[in-house]
Amino acid sequence: MASNSELIDVLVTLGDDHLILGHRLSQWCGHAPMLEEDLSMPNMALDLIGQARNLYSYAADLEGRGRTEDDFAYLRSDREYRNCLMVERPNGDFAHTMLRQLYFAAFMKPFWERVAAGSDDRLASYAAKAVKEVSYHVRHAGEWVVRLGDGTEHSAARMREAVDALHPYTDELFTVTQPMRKAIEKGIIPDPKDIKDDWMVTINLVFNQAFLAVPEVAFPQQGGREGLHTESLGHLLSELQYMQRAYPGLSW
């Protein structure tokens, strides 16, 4: 069981990243700059929420204590959530949202590719599906970063602002927790440092076309993996968990 607890932790951490980012994207639904984006952002949100559900369900099964995906999503507090800070950042404008999506997807694509070939069959099967989804996210978000970076003067300025605001949160994608270390040793997930080059290639490729520069970050921001979040996560969770908290223990 000891070994399971580490995998459970990894699954929940990954699940949190996906749920929180999916939730953020879903906030755009009905409010996007154009109808096409009112369709594609929920589409990506659905992919992410679907992945979170798989990850939480797997964690619940391994745990064997009768918890479900919803217990993980709805009944843990801010300090128990393990998502990286970037995914909880408020949506900001469309430039922020698309850049955040690119940063995350460009990391998850090589990550899932390696998990798909990794040693845990159930997680590998989820990863195989996720690879297809996240490849589209990279393309879609990357195209928007290029359009906005190389669009009007105004859009380029907004894109640069987004880079300044979000780049400090990218380091945390590559941090390794103790449970992750174990999962890496067992060949279940890749070591993030081994996918940093892939990530950088994607970002550089997009930034070159978007006339954006990768900034030097003086003060990287992290803490989510230890449950130390920015102030916005509490508000996000109070909305996300409202029904389960207001009406405990009911089926919906």
Added chain:
Amino acid sequence: MYSQGLTGEQSELEETPEFLAAFQARIDREEKIEPNDPMPAAYRKTLIRQIGQHAHSEIVGMLPEGNWITRAPNLRRKAALLAKVQDEGGHGLYLYAAAETLGVSREQMTEELLCGKAKYSSIFNYPTPTWADIGLIGWLVDGAAIMNQVPLCRCSYGPYSRAMIRVCKEESFHQRQGYEIVRTLAEGSAEQKEMAQDALNRWWWPSLMMFGPSDSDSVNSDQSMKWKIKRFTNDELRQKFVDATVVQAEKIGLTIPDPDLKWNEEREHYDFGAIDWEEFWRVVKGGGPMNRDRIAARKKAWDEGAWVREAALAHARKRLEREAAAKEAAE
């Protein structure tokens, strides 16, 4: 617009009695009218108005349900609701495309919605204060929409009828999903059941109003029936809806908020109470609880998205220019 010049909109069509009779004969033979076919200006205008309104209803309809995406009670419901609202957006896109075949652009239609010139279904001017509202919208609002739209699958205008076939398939899935939400509540705790009953009390009458004014007061009905844009009258469809829904409410132990509702043996239909047409017209004219908020939300999204749309166009232009310059340099 790319569709202009294809549609015959600008052609100087003289609507002689012979032309109108021949057009009506095509309709009577159940032939589909297609975008390039000659058609009376009034037929085109009626369709642009109706399809545009329908598209706007899908788009504005994303808002009351979207109100619960971030608060859905569990992950399964969250995903289903997100997918549902996305479907509505897809219907909107599909319908705007159908309207564009008649020579009007999506941008033009959007501007008419935002300035209040074009209407959308008044039902979306009611709020969704509780989770039960999400169930009720699926069950009653989508249920009523299906009653309206199934006959539109046989509408005389080809692009509209084909769009409706696809839309109806998805709507009937939404309706079952909504009913399932309400049933879960009705079978749940006392609090949940009360939530469901309260929502039914609020949505019942506005749902009946979705079919529009009574036949005696409906200005657009007669001609639309002749042109086979409409196949049933407002009152016929409303009756169908009541007959189908009463049984569904009984099955899950909820009470329709109408003391006059009773089965009429002779007519083999349910009799129901008088609709408050004053309320109907008040909401149509902008006085519903959410009219201002709905348009404000659409306007905010449109205005705040302007820089994104402009950037996309500017980028596309730059690309073309660069390609042209590269080609020139190569020659």
